Amino acid sequence: MSEKFDVIVVGAGPAGTSCAFVCAKNGLNVLLIERGEYPGSKNVMGGVLYRKQMEELIPEFWKEAPLERPVIEQRFWMMDKESVVQFGYKGLEWGQEPYNNFTVLRAQFDQWFARKAVETGALLINETVVTECIVENGKVIGVRTDRPDGEVYADVVVLADGVNSLLGKQLGFHKEFRPDEVALTVMEVVNLPKEKINDRFNLEENQGCTVEIFGDSTKGNLGTAFLYTNKDSLNIGVGTTLSSMIKAKLKPYDLLDYLKTHPMVKPYLEGGESAEYLAHLIPEGGYRSVPKVAGNGVVVVGDAAQLVNAIHREGSNMAMSSGKMAAEAIIEAKKDDNYSEASLNRYKDALYGSFIMKDLEKYKDAAHIFEKHPQYLRDYVPMMNRAASKFFTVDGTSKREKQKEVLKSVTDERGTFKVLKDIYRAWKAVK
Amino acid sequence: MSTKNIEEKQYLLRFKCDTKSHLTVLDHDVCMTQCPEKFCTVFCPAEVYKWEGKRMQVGYEGCHECGSCRIGCPYQNIKWEYPKGGHGIVFRLA
Numbered sequence A: 001m002s003e004k005f006d007v008i009v010v011g012a013g014p015a016g017t018s019c020a021f022v023c024a025k026n027g028l029n030v031l032l033i034e035r036g037e038y039p040g041s042k043n044v045m046g047g048v049l050y051r052k053q054m055e056e057l058i059p060e061f062w063k064e065a066p067l068e069r070p071v072i073e074q075r076f077w078m079m080d081k082e083s084v085v086q087f088g089y090k091g092l093e094w095g096q097e098p099y100n101n102f103t104v105l106r107a108q109f110d111q112w113f114a115r116k117a118v119e120t121g122a123l124l125i126n127e128t129v130v131t132e133c134i135v136e137n138g139k140v141i142g143v144r145t146d147r148p149d150g151e152v153y154a155d156v157v158v159l160a161d162g163v164n165s166l167l168g169k170q171l172g173f174h175k176e177f178r179p180d181e182v183a184l185t186v187m188e189v190v191n192l193p194k195e196k197i198n199d200r201f202n203l204e205e206n207q208g209c210t211v212e213i214f215g216d217s218t219k220g221n222l223g224t225a226f227l228y229t230n231k232d233s234l235n236i237g238v239g240t241t242l243s244s245m246i247k248a249k250l251k252p253y254d255l256l257d258y259l260k261t262h263p264m265v266k267p268y269l270e271g272g273e274s275a276e277y278l279a280h281l282i283p284e285g286g287y288r289s290v291p292k293v294a295g296n297g298v299v300v301v302g303d304a305a306q307l308v309n310a311i312h313r314e315g316s317n318m319a320m321s322s323g324k325m326a327a328e329a330i331i332e333a334k335k336d337d338n339y340s341e342a343s344l345n346r347y348k349d350a351l352y353g354s355f356i357m358k359d360l361e362k363y364k365d366a367a368h369i370f371e372k373h374p375q376y377l378r379d380y381v382p383m384m385n386r387a388a389s390k391f392f393t394v395d396g397t398s399k400r401e402k403q404k405e406v407l408k409s410v411t412d413e414r415g416t417f418k419v420l421k422d423i424y425r426a427w428k429a430v431k
Numbered sequence B: 001m002s003t004k005n006i007e008e009k010q011y012l013l014r015f016k017c018d019t020k021s022h023l024t025v026l027d028h029d030v031c032m033t034q035c036p037e038k039f040c041t042v043f044c045p046a047e048v049y050k051w052e053g054k055r056m057q058v059g060y061e062g063c064h065e066c067g068s069c070r071i072g073c074p075y076q077n078i079k080w081e082y083p084k085g086g087h088g089i090v091f092r093l094a
């Protein structure tokens, strides 16, 4: 057989499909290989899709893509056992064009997006696992699949195979990820009538809300939880680094049920019906865990390259941008018919010059620090709650007196010096 | 709302099962003698692993293919592959 393409893309998630889309649009011969029954059937996301990076690929995509709700409000909760300190932002400008971001259900979104790549000229093959890259003279020249007679060749192979990235590991681009470099996250889609959602979240038609929940949502372990509104359902999920899960001997589904029945969360879900339960890893190693991203005849994009900003729950947008940058490098490489590592390093250079690596660099110490110093989520969130309770309880004490008390109670609990050190360390990690 | 236990959660899912397991515990003695915590039985989100006193039972049919056991087993005692193309878990929603 030995069919040959310009580009083979492994994995039809946002990274791979973006790359295939841009390559096909520029006239390249593209094969997009997906192991699932359909694109999205293996993929999980809390649900926030960012407008900016998607729009760079398909202008005004919101007019046709299967989206749930434009997000007009983002809330952040610092949650204790029976209380929560909240802040957030709600703006109607996010509810109209060009929008800020949207909630989506990935099984539907990924299928639609892959269809767009196919309409542009890419060839999509589902139900096919790429088992290895074919390497000849130190150069990747194609892939082997689990289909009979399943070898296919190309000038460039794009590894968009997601967080497990077995193919990158095979090529020696990275070692097995450590349990502190990945977060194990579980979620449920809970069906709830639209009117109930609108009432509970104070929304109108076609308005969405996201809630990020810190603190007791993970029982103080390093991680977060989320509650997002779809049209007629809610996505609720929680995750911690796999290392924290192991250390705390947590069962992820028990943690999810703890969250669902938490007194601060439960009223939002009342009367809902679970429709699906999903587990997935998130690459959270950050800057230092990013593997080699270009080699002879091969590039790595999206989760496979650990491109996730865990602090801001951005992953799908980085996947799309990296896919697009890889495509642009391949298009350039084709002009001088040179697919060496040096030539494909155009992608690496673009990536390292982009918001992706700049943001990952900015937070390169954050996860590590929060893992090593669990007091931030474990101690400070409850302290914030007690402080707020004290401050807002009207009991005849003057406000000035209260401020003093609050400050004192914090420094008493941990010691002034420790508190200052904690604040300095956290500030340095995210500055 | 009612929470669902893990068996009920797993019932919400669609699987297209392969006849062959894509997960293999390499050496059951390692589980027995070196891993008193039986970590995989705790953190696996689908309760795929069940310790049966002498060997590890692997209910691969319910696997979400998340990869946690491959990374989280402290003894690299799990051989982890993808199910055959088109097989395994089929998410319909998120």
Ligand SMILES: Cc1cc2nc3c(=O)[nH]c(=O)nc-3n(C[C@H](O)[C@H](O)[C@H](O)COP(=O)(O)OP(=O)(O)OC[C@H]3O[C@@H](n4cnc5c(N)ncnc54)[C@H](O)[C@@H]3O)c2cc1C
Pocket: A010, A011, A012, A013, A014, A015, A016, A033, A034, A035, A036, A039, A040, A042, A043, A044, A045, A046, A047, A048, A049, A050, A128, A129, A130, A131, A160, A161, A162, A163, A167, A185, A186, A187, A237, A280, A281, A282, A301, A302, A303, A304, A307, A308, A313, A314, A315, A316, A317, A319, B082
């Ligand atoms: C619970 C959860 C919540 C999240 N929330 C958000 C959020 O709100 N916003 C956000 O932007 N990001 C979020 N993320 C991160 C986001 O989902 C990922 O960063 C994004 O999906 C990465 O895209 P990708 O294309 O690189 O990988 P994936 O979407 O994982 O796609 C990889 C694809 O490759 C296929 N594949 C893998 N190996 C092979 C092979 N050998 N052969 C053939 N096909 C293969 C897979 O089936 C899959 O379709 C979340 C992640 C999780 C788990």
Ligand code: SF4
Pocket: B025, B030, B031, B032, B035, B037, B038, B039, B040, B041, B049, B056, B072, B073, B074, B075, B076, B077, B078
């Ligand atoms: S974690 Fe590894 S060694 Fe421990 S019981 Fe599971 S498979 Fe065996």
Ligand code: SF4
Pocket: A279, B023, B043, B044, B045, B046, B047, B048, B049, B062, B063, B064, B065, B066, B067, B068, B069, B070
């Ligand atoms: S891949 Fe995930 S769901 Fe499957 S057995 Fe391993 S830990 Fe469990």
